[in-house]
Amino acid sequence: MPRAMLVNPWVYDFKFHDFWVKPYGLLKISTLLKSAGFEIDFIDCLDRLAAYSPEEFKKSDSYGKGAYYCEEVEKPQQYKRVPRKYKRYGIPVENFKKELENMKRPDIILVTSGVTYTYDGVRLAADILKDKFQVPIVLGGIYATLCTEHARKHSGADHVWQGAVNNVFLALAGKLARTRIDPKQEAEFNELVPDYSLYKELNSVAVRFTNGCPFSCTYCASKSLYEGFYQRNALNVLNELDSYHKRGIKNIAFYDDALLYKNHYIKGILKEVIKRGYNFVFQPSNGLHAAYIDEEAAALMKQAGFTDIRVSLETTDYSMQKSTGGKVDNEIFKRAVENLKKAGFKGSEIGVYILAGLPGQTAESVLNDVRFVAKLGIKIKPAIYSPIPGTVDFMRIKPDIKAALNNEPLLQNEYYFLTINNDYSWEDNVRIKAEIDSINSAV
Ligand code: SF4
Structure with a gap:
């Protein structure tokens, strides 16, 4: 039976809080792959309630929201002017590595990505996963879609998927996992539901x-x-x-x-x-x-x-x-x-x-x-x-600034943009x- 590992990586930013955050697209892919006969393993670095998450960060307010475990990290050069602490949000890196020890080698790894300038979390996950398993990594999500060229060069993923999933995506996943996945109708993609059975606590x-x-x-x-x-x-x-x-x-x-x-x-x-x-x-x-x-x-x-x-x-x-x-x-x-x-x-x-x-x-x-x-x-x-690639406003900005923002998504962070x-x-x-x-x- 083909086996896929799905990973929601860390977020690097100046602030981040769990307002019912879920990797929605990745969970829909789990539904899709399970229906094609895949076994799924799953790690969500932003799941505060997971067994691999620190106990003291499992507390939630009456609506289930709460603070993430985080570690301050050195600011990239571009952020030196931003007068705020820069952090990695999500489970300790050691816990992530330990969790991988319990998992079987997958045929394919799918990593999702959030807003463009938080891509350091993607790269960290891809590096660890590559080191451990040496299997193809496919990156999707917002950063992969809006900064595709950057992601191809810098994310560490072998394949970068742009946009929503479709039959071309299924063909790619099937090829990489050496299995056949039957194509779906357009409406089936639109009606996909996220697979919350991947969470023990929710x-x-x-x-x-x-x-x-x-x-x-x-x-x-x-x-x-x-x-x-x-x-x-x-x-x-x-x-x-x-x-x-x-x-x-x-x-x-x-x-x-x-x-x-x-x-x-x-x-x-x-x-x-x-x-x-x-x-x-x-x-x-x-x-x-x-x-x-x-x-x-x-x-x-x-x-x-x-x-x-x-x-x-x-x-x-x-x-x-x-x-x-x-x-x-x-x-x-x-x-x-x-x-x-x-x-x-x-x-x-x-x-x-x-x-x-x-x-x-x-x-x-x-x-x-x-x-x-x-x-x-x-x-x-x-x-x-802040200007985000794929928007009309982004197309209107001066070519030299646009090129700089395309080359380095960190510059798309709203706090950085305030400084310029x-x-x-x-x-x-x-x-x-x-x-x-x-x-x-x-x-
Ligand atoms: S296009 Fe306008 S209305 Fe639609 S999601 Fe974006 S901001 Fe909202």
């Missing part, structure tokens, strides 16, 4: 009811990760939720980019969730689209168990709203907040994402956004901008963050 799951996003915001790489937009079969989604309910899992994180789009879809599912009496806590990881939060949608979200709602606004500047994609305006946003409050969400349960440091966005402009949101009595969740952004500096951010903290503490 207090949350990530789900997607939809794939991709119908919008095209100039700062977002969603289209490079999944072309088009797909809403999954509602019955399949409900069956999936039912399996989590039966396993006693309460916390469900949405990884969708456009969960509420054409909201009759989500309304139908939420009505059934309410009817079945599931006791889930739902939390959207990405910002929800204000335009689809009408009175009924807000009421259904409240009854179904949504908490810690995040709504996208990004900027209150009308011309910037239009030039970056036009997904929301201030009136639409205010109406969404009114609907959420009317449905029973407290101001402290509603967070709004605003971007800070978009191309041409000054500190003054960000302050206007902060003051606009402050009047609504909800929490402000600032997101610092002429429109919105590190000092601007410190000043505005203090104002936001003070506003948030009063909500």
